[in-house]
Amino acid sequence: MSTDRIEKRVVLRAPRARVWRAISDAKEFGTWFRITLDGAFAEGKTVRGRVAIPGHEHLKVEMQVERIEPERYFSYRWHPYPKDPAIDYSAEPMTLVEFTLQEAEGGTALTIVESGFDRIPLARRAEAFRMNTEGWGGQIKNLAAYVS
């Protein structure tokens, strides 16, 4: 298993044009992602915003839009969660988030990939634990499963 990337695939029971709008329209993206963004997505543009989850509105988000291929592909770079408002992440490497859409039976197949974790500093990993308030169960996998 890669330590560098996370990949998720889901089939959405909606037409590709509908899914594309939910991802590529900053307002719609913000609705389901739970962030409030200050502008539209465009290649090469940095869009800023804030987390729209009650109690987390102090957390800022910055998305550097990389590539937009209508109804097929959308990508941006950012500093991955979780974030501490007291820390300046600008010098840290960013991860790349990619959404890829494909036709699927009864709807649209969406693949989400976030990659670049190999370059994230150790301090960040430790911070993830300090900031963890939700708790997540069963997270301790054995090493064999991890490295194989």
Next chain:
Amino acid sequence: MLFAALGDATRLSLLRRLSVDGPLSITRLSEGTGVTRQAITKHLNTLGNVGLVRYARRGRERVWELERKRLDKARAYLDRVAAQWDAAAARLKAFVEEG
């Protein structure tokens, strides 16, 4: 850079060996790998620097073993990010299927 230390095929295979076979000497770890003892030592030091492995002296040899807790934390960080994507994907699904 914990994740950088993990991002190498030789280092991952060293971790896998130590995971399966327990504490091992450099001689044992380099057997059958086609990688020199010096290179193995260098990789182990990289892993040691970020706290993934440690060694104990046995006579004139160093015997290396895993620091399991550290590795579990690295794994758990990715699990946490992955869980957030699961939740986001579920919200997107509800959003496009209902609206």
